[in-house]
Amino acid sequence: MHPTGTRAAHHAPGNARQLGSRHRREEIYRLATTSGLTSVEELAATFDVTASTIRRDLATLTAEGRLARTYGGAMALLAHPESSLRQRLGEAYDAKRAIARWAAGQVRAGETVLLDAGSTVGVLAHELRTVTPLTVATTGLTSLEALAGLDQIHVECLGGTLRHLSRGFVGPLTEAALERMTFDRAFLGADGVTADGGICEAGLDQTRLKELMARRADAVYVLAHAAKLGHRPFHSWARLPAPWTLVTDDDVRPEAVAPFVAAGVDVVVVDPSGRAERA
Incomplete structure (x- = not known):
């Protein structure tokens, strides 16, 4: 995982603070697929929301089968889909x-x-x-x-x-x-x-x-x-x-x-x- 405000912040859009929940979740997914492991703390800092809000976003993305929860964060499931x-x-x-x-x-x-x-x-x-x-x-x-x-x-x-x-x-x-x-x-x-x-x-x-x-x-x-x-x-x-x-x-x-x-x-x-x- 990366320290708060490093790689995730670098890739975040300029209007991150104005994103609605759906758009924020799409950005979270994009960051997870490009950065690999993503922590709750860095995501909360990037989008200027509480850690509880990020955890709800991660729960939604996990329920959709797009992310896998890890201790303190998440990683993308579909960044490199397994070939048959x-x-x-x-x-x-x-x-x-x-x-x-x-x-x-x-x-x-x-x-x-x-x-x-x-x-x-x-x-x-x-x-x-x-x-x-x-x-x-x-x-x-x-x-x-x-x-x-x-x-x-x-x-x-x-x-x-x-x-x-x-x-x-x-x-x-x-x-x-x-x-x-x-x-x-x-x-x-x-x-x-x-x-x-x-x-x-x-x-x-x-x-x-x-x-x-x-x-x-x-x-x-x-x-x-x-x-x-x-x-x-x-x-x-x-x-x-x-x-x-x-x-x-x-x-x-x-x-x-x-x-x-x-x-x-x-x-x-x-x-x-x-x-x-x-x-």
Whole structure:
């Protein structure tokens, strides 16, 4: 959050004090979407109203599904709407396929592998069809569909509550199943990934699950194409225990890779043929 009168005041309209309640709420929403977290105190100062008035405005915006209340303020829910898995499957497909090919090459026959939900991990599941015998546990419907019917791949579904947008399972049942297994390798997806924050996702249920996944595997890989590095679309984070490997594509800029290398992350950059270099 920002101190009273800083960023929110900078973006506020010149006639903020004359705004009616409806227009004020629209401005509050705009400030939340541009500034991220917004506090009651700074909003009250910006619009020259009481904190109680701001709390009523926030309650209205929350009831409309436009903001999420936080301790002492609010954050925008719709600033970066979460894409569906169907939408993401067509994004950067060549990069995802190259990443998946390299990742599949790390898996050895006879291993037990954990696959996250997500589009890039779903492509990886297709690439693993020739690595047999294999045991695969997954939270993703896309991976389940890719591996169904293959006699030499034993599949464990880590069921729970289905998130329809990501076509993945989350929640206490999924977490309980994870606690009963260990894995040679875990492959995780991400909506965004940073060197200081870890994996960024739309909800805390997803980030908690990814942290549990990382703790249950000997080797952890995060599969993220170049556009996701340094990207912070949401406010939920999964911190990963070191060491872990970031696998990305060769569209990535050196300045985007540098913070990960400095943080001790093993970074693999894959070209379209699936050949890789370590940063």
